[in-house]
Amino acid sequence: xxxxxxxxxxxxxxxxxxxxxxxxxxxxxxxxxxxxxxxxxxxxxxxxxxxxxxxxxxxxxxxxxxxxxxxxxxxxxxxxxxxxxxxxxxxxxxxxxxxxxxxxxxxxxxxxxxxxxxx
Amino acid sequence: xxxxxxxxxxxxxxxxxxxxxxxxxxxxxxxxxxxxxxxxxxxxxxxxxxxxxxxxxxxxxxxxxxxxxxxxxxxxxxxxxxxxxxxxxxxxxxxxxxxxxxxxxxxxxxx
Numbered sequence: 001x002x003x004x005x006x007x008x009x010x011x012x013x014x015x016x017x018x019x020x021x022x023x024x025x026x027x028x029x030x031x032x033x034x035x036x037x038x039x040x041x042x043x044x045x046x047x048x049x050x051x052x053x054x055x056x057x058x059x060x061x062x063x064x065x066x067x068x069x070x071x072x073x074x075x076x077x078x079x080x081x082x083x084x085x086x087x088x089x090x091x092x093x094x095x096x097x098x099x100x101x102x103x104x105x106x107x108x109x110x111x112x113x114x115x116x117x118x119x
Numbered sequence: 120x121x122x123x124x125x126x127x128x129x130x131x132x133x134x135x136x137x138x139x140x141x142x143x144x145x146x147x148x149x150x151x152x153x154x155x156x157x158x159x160x161x162x163x164x165x166x167x168x169x170x171x172x173x174x175x176x177x178x179x180x181x182x183x184x185x186x187x188x189x190x191x192x193x194x195x196x197x198x199x200x201x202x203x204x205x206x207x208x209x210x211x212x213x214x215x216x217x218x219x220x221x222x223x224x225x226x227x228x229x230x
Contacts, residue, residue, distance in 0.1 A: 035218070035219060037219075037221075044121060044206075044208065044221060044222070044223045044224035045157075045159070045165065045208055045210075045221045045224065046121075046221065047218055047219040047220065047221060049218070050218050050219070059217045059218050060218075061216065061218055062216070095164060095165070097165075102212065103152050103153065103211075103212035104153075104155075104170070104171075105153070105155040105167050105170030105171065105210075106155065106157070106165070106167060106210065106219075107167050107170065107176065109164035109165055109166075110164065111164055112164055
């Protein structure tokens with residue numbers, strides 16, 4: 001089973017920039033999608049966007065288009081989620097997840113990265 | 120507003136059976152796309168319970184089963200146990216969005 005390891009918890013101030021990461025254990029194979037999922041406090045799971053590691057094709061949920069940037073480095077099998085101007089409302093747990101194909105089940109999940117934005 | 124519709128909460132006594140519904144549209148569940156179910160316990164990553172509408176991954180007890188019909192799906196849990204308490208999500212792919220869609224989640228309480 002593929003392991004996804006995410007970067008650690010972050011505490012930031014409004015307006016700051018942040019990039020969190022998600023590294024897959026099977027580097028060397030990059031023909032797969034990784035997606036990012038947000039869970040705000042007390043709320044459900046929300047799909048943010050997807051990236052194909054092989055060629056960095058990216059798709060965003062309309063709710064997150066223009067709010068975040070998803071990128072990847074296929075040489076290290078790592079996907080990234082970036083903000084350039086954090087808001088208090090970005091406080092949430094962020095998970096990365098990987099299906100075997102784009103519409104398949106998410107059978108690998110990262111452990112989650114808690115992002116707290118507070119003045 | 121979640122794309123897939125689930126009841127926000129359900130409850131049952133130990134040993135009972137509960138069924139969680141998930142309703143979508145012709146752009147996702149009602150199309151060619153499968154429904155997948157996840158169990159999410161506090162402080163952990165979501166865990167895949169059911170893939171491809173009806174398939175249980177290795178290690179998932181057979182107390183968990185699921186089905187899909189047209190634009191709806193359901194997850195059944197029989198012989199409820201205290202450890203089943205948590206949040207349950209359905210998920211699929213949406214043709215219009217070109218990405219994943221989730222239900223709003225169902226909080227299951229074991230009385």
